[in-house]
Amino acid sequence: GNSVTQMEGPVTLSEEAFLTINCTYTATGYPSLFWYVQYPGEGLQLLLKATKADDKGSNKGFEATYRKETTSFHLEKGSVQVSDSAVYFCALRVSGNTPLVFGKGTRLSVIA
Amino acid sequence: EAGVTQSPTHLIKTRGQQATLRCSPISGHTSVYWYQQALGLGLQFLLWYDEGEERNRGNFPPRFSGRQFPNYSSELNVNALELEDSALYLCASRGDRGGSYNEQFFGPGTRLTVL
Secondary structure, eight states, X not given: OOEEEEOOSOEEEETTOOEEEOEEEEOSSOOEEEEXXXXXXXXXXXXXXXXXXXXXXEETTEEEEOBTTTTBOOEEESSOOGGGOXXXXXXXXXXXXXXXXXXXXXXXXXXX | OOOOEEEOSEEEEOTTOOEEEEXXXXXXXXXXXXXXXXXXXXXXXXXXXXXXXXXXXXXOOTTEEEEEOXXXXXXXXXXXXXXXXXXXXXEEEEOOSGGGTTOEEEOOOEEEEEO
């Protein structure tokens, strides 16, 4: 079946540190890949996405590249801020209107 | 443009009772998805409604059910509540045009606590 595995948290970083959250997937066909962010007390917001191999999604300084050969979609940011503290979810979708399949989420805490 | 709204924000029930959760999609969106976010389990797909019909359901027992109304709002019903049903229930509606085509927009969720 389709599944997403992401690194377990929590992850604690100092402000301006480099962030990597690993995400790998198993899927039939060629899924679209997503990173969602959940700030405290809020619902999920789409952070970035990539729909085909070698695509790079980017937003708010975050980036992730769709790597078909390693079935990965790792999230990176060069310099994190306290305001980036949230739970990050990697997800896939195998076709346009099917439900999302999520990883278990990674909690990030950034300290000043 | 108003986002996805959900009610109530919090709901406390006792084991064996029934819970009803509500979701209003973004205006013009016809598809609604329900997800359960239980502690330690991430987000799991529950139900998908489109144009008033149930299109797919996740690996949940039949006591999880719902419906979609003609105005595309949706209701999730959980019967015979069990302690492990305690979770955040998230609703999402799917964009069907333009730059947000096929993107799912999430509501703030309903926190269900079963005592």
